[in-house]
Amino acid sequence: MVDNGIFPTDSDVADLCNINTEDLLMSSETLFPENFSELDVANAQLTVPEHWDKYPNMEAIETKFGLDIGIDPGENQNWLYNLKMNKVFIKLNSVMTVTVSYKPYDAANLSLRAMIVYTSPDDMHLQVKRCANHKAANIYSIDHQDVPVDHILKCYHPHAKYHGSENAQLFGDRLSIVVPLDRPVVNEIGIANETIKWEFLCQNSCTTGINRKSTAVIFTLENEAFEIIGKKVMPFKVCSCPKRDMQREDTSIISRKRESKDIPHGKRPSKMVCSAEIKVEPPTPSPVKNYEQPFPDTQTSHTVTLTMPNKESMKHVLRCAFNEVTGAMARGSNNYEVYADKIQGLLNSL
Numbered sequence: 001m002v003d004n005g006i007f008p009t010d011s012d013v014a015d016l017c018n019i020n021t022e023d024l025l026m027s028s029e030t031l032f033p034e035n036f037s038e039l040d041v042a043n044a045q046l047t048v049p050e051h052w053d054k055y056p057n058m059e060a061i062e063t064k065f066g067l068d069i070g071i072d073p074g075e076n077q078n079w080l081y082n083l084k085m086n087k088v089f090i091k092l093n094s095v096m097t098v099t100v101s102y103k104p105y106d107a108a109n110l111s112l113r114a115m116i117v118y119t120s121p122d123d124m125h126l127q128v129k130r131c132a133n134h135k136a137a138n139i140y141s142i143d144h145q146d147v148p149v150d151h152i153l154k155c156y157h158p159h160a161k162y163h164g165s166e167n168a169q170l171f172g173d174r175l176s177i178v179v180p181l182d183r184p185v186v187n188e189i190g191i192a193n194e195t196i197k198w199e200f201l202c203q204n205s206c207t208t209g210i211n212r213k214s215t216a217v218i219f220t221l222e223n224e225a226f227e228i229i230g231k232k233v234m235p236f237k238v239c240s241c242p243k244r245d246m247q248r249e250d251t252s253i254i255s256r257k258r259e260s261k262d263i264p265h266g267k268r269p270s271k272m273v274c275s276a277e278i279k280v281e282p283p284t285p286s287p288v289k290n291y292e293q294p295f296p297d298t299q300t301s302h303t304v305t306l307t308m309p310n311k312e313s314m315k316h317v318l319r320c321a322f323n324e325v326t327g328a329m330a331r332g333s334n335n336y337e338v339y340a341d342k343i344q345g346l347l348n349s350l
């Protein structure tokens, strides 16, 4: 957890919620001022929403607030946004512009959280953090001194705050950046727009970091109670040649180039599509699979035969089940690995 001192009031609560209970019990004297009472601690704990104790996931959340993320297509080939894949390909140390739009209604103090995750269900529980080389670069360079060394994403908003800890796995403690949406421009139909600049400080190919795994940024629109009132997922790849890598991944790019000749050029940002339409790269096969192993001998296991209306609905149910089991594992439940692996096997078979 990092406090840059810019948010003296609201973020104090946010910081308290980033501290787990053990930290509070073990080091309350050093963490809080003398007048911070036990009641204050209890109140701060109560404000933590349910999803903070679960793993992040790739499911978009659509609400009346209508969160949308507009990606500037870029001008100088330092980054490219592929609309069909809904994926950004970007060079290291390139500043990318994103436009956040939403319907503000009467909500106050909204914020946008950006969190990097691995997209494969096999890796989604792992923290995504900077590699050793780029950590060292941060230490010996003055360029990004405002960014904690574990964070890969940098935000240029003056009031952005960096949260999370290096080895955390659950949502509430994962590395993330929270940006207050404090300067929106509301258009004539009541849509608030705010432009935010981002930069990636590590590459997907970094062997002591991402190590070629597939990655995405989860953007969550949050209210004062940290509840998610909108969520979008933006897959990305930080690489040395965005154009080449995009062409390798998108085999239909040549035909789309022909189509684009009929479309007027402009700087209009492209809207992201719902994550249900996202083409997610296939998960990296894991060398160890327990799909065929029997369930442990337990009196508590429960089985139902479930039929869903379509494949996507079934995938959604299975991902929820995966998050439930792996979340329990993170909280200390033993012998749950086989349940997670069985669910993973079912997901892979769809």
Ligand SMILES: [Zn+2]
Pocket: 130, 131, 132, 133, 134, 201, 202, 203, 206, 209
């Ligand atoms: Zn790196």
